Amino acid sequence: MHPSPVESAESAEPTAPSDPGSRRLLLVVDAPSLLHRNHHARAHTRIKDRAGRPVWALHGMLRQILESIDQFAPDAVIFGLDDRTGSERRDFYPDYKAGRAEKDAELVEQLERAGALLDALGLATLTPPGLEADDVNASGATWAERHDWNCVIITSDRDAFAHISDHTQVLRLINGGINGSPLLNPARLHAMYGVPAANYLEYAALRGDASDNLPGVTGIGEKAAAALLLTAGSMDAVWADVDHDEGRSLVAALDALAAETGGRRTGAGVVRRLAAPGARERYDFNVRMMSGRDDLDLGLTPDVPGTPGLLPLDIDRVSRVVGFLGVEATTSLAVRVLTGDPASRSAAR
Known part of the structure; x- marks a missing residue:
């Protein structure tokens, strides 16, 4: 991987x-x-x-x-x-x-x-x-x-x-x-998204990506994924609690967050979905596919x-290559931006 x-x-x-x-x-x-x-x-x-x-x-x-x-x-x-x-x-x-x-x-x-x-x-x-x-x-x-x-x-x-x-x-x-x-x-x-940038890959792997035909973990949508990472800090911590404590700490933390924000208590249901057959495999698969x-x-x-x-680039080269596209305004912009040609900058003013 x-x-x-x-x-x-x-x-x-x-x-x-x-x-x-x-x-x-x-x-x-x-x-x-x-x-x-x-x-x-x-x-x-x-x-x-x-x-x-x-x-x-x-x-x-x-x-x-x-x-x-x-x-x-x-x-x-x-x-x-x-x-x-x-x-x-x-x-x-x-x-x-x-x-x-x-x-x-x-x-x-x-x-x-x-x-x-x-x-x-x-x-x-x-x-x-x-x-x-x-x-x-x-x-x-x-x-x-x-x-x-x-x-x-x-x-x-x-x-x-x-x-x-x-x-x-x-x-x-x-x-x-x-x-x-x-x-x-x-x-x-x-x-x-409600998650730190360092957790975005984990969040995306939980949620899935329909455009790449990568289903997420069944029953875990964007809100549940963000809540999991907010309460646990990382998916390593999530899986450790699911594996070694049947998710009890997660349930308590998710339900406490729900009480604090006025939401519905969903901790037990979320942990049940994470513990379902194939859930961890789906998450790991998505991490592999999504990792650059x-x-x-x-x-x-x-x-x-x-x-x-x-x-900058060579002005003659830029003029010739961009000019072949046949749009004069784009050629002028390319010469100004890519070559730093003083004459083109003056003309742009």
């Missing part, structure tokens, strides 16, 4: 604490997530490149990338891509993501061209064999903490919430684009000027 992000963070070599405002910033972009959202939002535009191929999803993704770089001014950027030729998770669980609608052929074509477009610009991409952009997100967050950087993950996938920490925030893309999307830190995540690989080599060498992932 892959180590959880929490476990990996604990096993990493400690770094001296620093002022978060003085840290450098890594931007990790979940490229497939942006492409899917932009395909559905922009298909009506029917934008095509100079070769007549559909590019509305690629163009929308690039616009959001440029807006993000302009907003956050990162020191390094890496784009995670899914391996479209194989999946370790699907090999282990053939029904992984089953039930999702079949992808539109025009979206598939743009997904397959995304890496080439980003590489042509001189940006850093990573397509981990058998893995997904989710794993690049996890590894980016771990890389940032180990190197005492800050990190912002840009995605619409809730799985990335497991990586939120004092070093990592998640810009969760929703309707409204970059400027209308929430930037989630530990406090905001806690306000949304946090040990990938990102190939980032931020102290070596001119290496992929660092800005």
Whole structure:
């Protein structure tokens, strides 16, 4: 089983604490997530490149990338891509993501061209064999903490919430684009779900994820999952009480919380569901499936000027590659944001 992000963070070599405002910033972009959202939002535009191929999803993704770089001014950027030729998770669980609608052929074509477009610009991409952009997100967050950087993950996938920490925030893309999307830190995540960021993976494993075809523990919904983690502190403590004391401490704690908040006493029912055959196995299975690989080599060498992932980029290269998409305003924005060209900045004013 892959180590959880929490476990990996604990096993990493400690770094001296620093002022978060003085840290450098890594931007990790979940490229497939942006492409899917932009395909559905922009298909009506029917934008095509100079070769007549559909590019509305690629163009929308690039616009959001440029807006993000302009907003956050990162020191390094890496784009995670899914391996479209194989999946370790699907090999282990053939029904992984089953039930999702079949992808539109025009979206598939743009997904397959995304890496080439980003590489042509001189940006850093990573397509981990058998893995997904989710794993690049996890590894980016771990890389940032180990190197005492800050990190912002840009995605619409809730799985990335497991990586939120004092070093990592998640810009969760929703309707409204970059400027209308929430930037989630530990406090905001806690306000949304009632669990600390370090417990989010446990919370998600209990609840399940219908979009990935991962059922949760039967009878344990979001409220019960949050209450369990609030009262016990961790699922290790929950399972220990279920295994060694028939859940008596849990029942008492859950019922005390219900009395305090004016809710219904459900402790005995929750413990009964946790002790049911298959409950622990379902939880452990979900943890395995949901855990991102946090040990990938990102190939980032931020102290070596001119290496992929660092800005600025070559102005002629940016002008040529983005210009091929055929949207003049986007080309101008790309030149300003990616190359730091003084003339383009003056023109933008």
